Amino acid sequence: MSTSENDRIPEGVIERLPTYLSVLIQLRQDGCYTASSAKLGDLTDINPAQIRRDLTHFGSFGKRGVGYEIVSLIDRIQRILGSDHTHRLVLVGAGHLGAAIADYNGLRARGFVVSAIFDNSPSKIGTRIGDIIVQDVEAMPRIVRDQNIRIGVIAVPPEAAQTVSDMMCASGIRVILNYTPTMVRVTDDVTLHNTDPVRELLHTLYYLSRTESVARA
Amino acid sequence: MSTSENDRIPEGVIERLPTYLSVLIQLRQDGCYTASSAKLGDLTDINPAQIRRDLTHFGSFGKRGVGYEIVSLIDRIQRILGSDHTHRLVLVGAGHLGAAIADYNGLRARGFVVSAIFDNSPSKIGTRIGDIIVQDVEAMPRIVRDQNIRIGVIAVPPEAAQTVSDMMCASGIRVILNYTPTMVRVTDDVTLHNTDPVRELLHTLYYLSRTESVARA
DNA sequence: TAGATTGTTAATCGATTAACAATC
């Protein structure tokens, strides 16, 4: 019964890997060469034992008495996640939110390339965002298929989210990042990730009222 | 040992409440009056038993044989989360992302009001976003204190995130929503929520490569 | 009453953590 690669990996582990990656990249930029699980734990608020255990799901990457070699661990995690090569994505919605996503340099820095931007408004179609020309959303399915693109980002008004999602599912998109508050339904072979600022605010609000009750008491 | 209110509530429960709220609001808009845990489970992909159990942490809101009365459950959850009244927030960063957040109607619809928008660029200060005039970020601490605002949203370039976060912590902000990829450090009395599109993409990427390996096999 | 669905228990499952031998 080996430690690595065989078992199904808990979702929590996968969720933490990008966090490790962020911290490691920051550490390397700060000039560090190695990092112990204690240091990573301090920076991420994750228990060091858990970090070590998470990593052993994929192999043993550290040196006892030393820690983890940052560059090589970055490389390992990137390979695990599949971010060791470039991924193209399509973006639907050329409003402020779409523009914010397209402008965001961090995407390219981490291996994501916005291949095309779509909108359905004649006032948007034909305009540029960065160096990409906004196209009619009707052209999306063809481009997704032709270029074999698997990631789609939804940044349209909430009413249009389900329609766009349906188009993406039908076109062969495999991962959807939905920036809309609408709870969209997707086909079984598509992974959906919702990001709703309001839902996040509501969640933190609970803790806000809690700490204030405590302060009152 | 009563069922309600006393025990510490698991974080997972609190994370799911906003999801229930979203679905309930959609159901009511669709003209429904009651919803069973089975129906909610279907719409949220959450196990019905878990939904019932989550709710009993706070009381018993359903009618056996009938389900949950939607309006009253919405009301209950809003009270639990503290979203039964309006919350003001400040937004720092008047770029595309800031504009997208400020423009977003869903905020107001769920009880959040953008009280002020700040930037540090002379080209932004004095311009309007919606009906709010962008102010110099230097004015932020005073306004937060004077208006007793407890929620801050960071939508600035990554390099500036820690500085803005520090200012917010020092001003008395209690909840920070960070839309920057930078992992900021906050004081102990502040709740931080990070939203990084790249981190979310990386996370879903893992499942992408997985399903494709399976397809190959 | 009969049918439906909750609230709740008890069993399962899985994730987190402390501890330590292995080893750099």
Place this chain on the structure above:
DNA sequence: TAGATTGTTAATCGATTAACAATC
């Protein structure tokens, strides 16, 4: 070698779920 830190085990902790009696 002595000190440090990993990899890994075993114990703990908590969350999920199935099942069903209570009850609308």
